[in-house]
Amino acid sequence: MSDDELLSAYLDDELSDAERAAAEIRLRDDPRARQLVAELRAVSAAVRALPREKLGEDLREAVLSQEVVRHVVTEEEEQSSARRWTWAAMAIAATFFLMVYMPQRVEEKEQLARVEGQEAAAPAAQPQLVPAPQRRSSEEQIAAEADVAVPTAPAEPLAGSVALEDAPAGGAVDLLAQSGEFAGGSEREVFQVHLSPRDGQVGPADFDRLLASHDIAVESDASGADFRFERRALTAKSAEKSEAALAEAELVMVEAPAADIHQLIAACSGDAAPWRSSRISSSLGNESEALALADESPAEPVAERGVAIALDGIHLPEKSAPAAATSAPEDSSAGGPQSASRQARGRAIYLGRGDKAKPNEVRGGVGAASASTGSATAETIRVLFILHPGAK
């Protein structure tokens, strides 16, 4: 223990007799030691002077009623676990399909290239297929395939095959996410941003204008959007709080490139913005990304512990084409109706109010979405904006 640590323990009367005697000698002879003890004592006093706050409610009834709630939550967790296992099994199957199918297909193309290469340049050496030192990914194999000199048209895809070149970068999991079914919450990242009006006078129309100014098109038809919530609260109390907070909120899903989302969030809660206190969280607990988004907001984000309603799955309808961002009507009045129309950089879908969705219930046009939306790309991210009403 250092001498200074000795002084700290001296302050707490946590020294042996010999240590205390040594500390007192030092305090007598060393003004710096006396200064340090005085400072440590002030620090201690500052913490001890903090007011003793009271809970403000009696938890007896809530706690004693938890045994029933706990059973319910446990059953839900079991169901959720079973659903996750189902998705995991499908992901493994898809991965296995890629592993088995892709090498076969590449090999067939390589054989075709060899035959055609031999025919086109008979005495020339056939393309050197350098054996890879280790197994390469499908993407690398396809890229390597492109480097092989093939003088004729590329081979036709196999009948009935999937256009794997169009597969998103995310691989098998993203393929599942676009399969027309819900992507499990653990597979698709959805950030949530809570916005509260500064003066209670702002609402969705203001958010529309903000979206338009960022070239994000509002899609009027949300019939193909499916989403569901999962109850994840440990206790009934936190579930009630979260449900109450969401009940009157308007939910808007925005999908756009990350850079545009960052700009949108910065504009949402800036000093001159009509909203304040953006609370940002990630459906996957991806806190670093959520923090990166929060950095765009001048208001310090508040973590949402105990959020009972988490976005469990979301499926956006097929992207309407051509998507265009239009200025809000009042903005375009001077230049004629809807005169300002630009190519949209992203899209927004109003999902409705939070109280319309019940935990573990699906809302929206189930089954209406096609199996090949292709709306999610590696460049875009999805953020659920939760527009809370102002104080009444």
Place this chain on the structure above:
Amino acid sequence: MGTSARSGASNPQTKMQHSDELPVEHSPGDDARVVDAHLVRATLGGDKDAFGALVGRYQDRLFNTLLRFTGSRDDASDLVQDALVQAMVKLDSFRGDSQFYTWLYRIAMNLSLSQRRKRRPVASVDLARERAGSEPVDRGAAPEGNLMQQERAQLVQQALLQLADEHRQILVLREMECCSYDQIGEILDLPIGTVRSRLFRARLQLKEQLAAILPDDL
């Protein structure tokens, strides 16, 4: 939380008597350990109201401690409830070697740390915004004095939240819960030497934070 034990260099006689207990509010004729043990036995015997009595005894105290640790009333409130529920469910594993509150506190702190590992640090604006003086405090001062005290308390709380979890935790145990080094070591499963050095570093860190925001006080 008006604990009677407040150890210090000038009053060594106030050191706590039991190394395995956190100091507990005492009222005349109320031996906390005996009462708690009775309530625990009654709960295990099927009397749910007995556990309700334990909730009533400790909910405010645990809340205040967790509030200082998390910086958020909502978080602290939820943690108190979660910890009490967990304590009720696991009560049959409570052996009575330590005091009930010490056991409860450990459950709550484990819950808090577990959740904080999964999440980013909780911001302090929640606390600063929400504790606007409506909550009862243990002091009666003039309104102006109250305001200054509240502002000062907010600054101290913000400084606390700047510390690492382990530093804030040990400071709360020592300064808010008035734990001895032995008790802190038992709760945190640390040797006494580590308790001493960690507490010293925590105080130094807090001193630096406070010097920046309350330079006149240090």
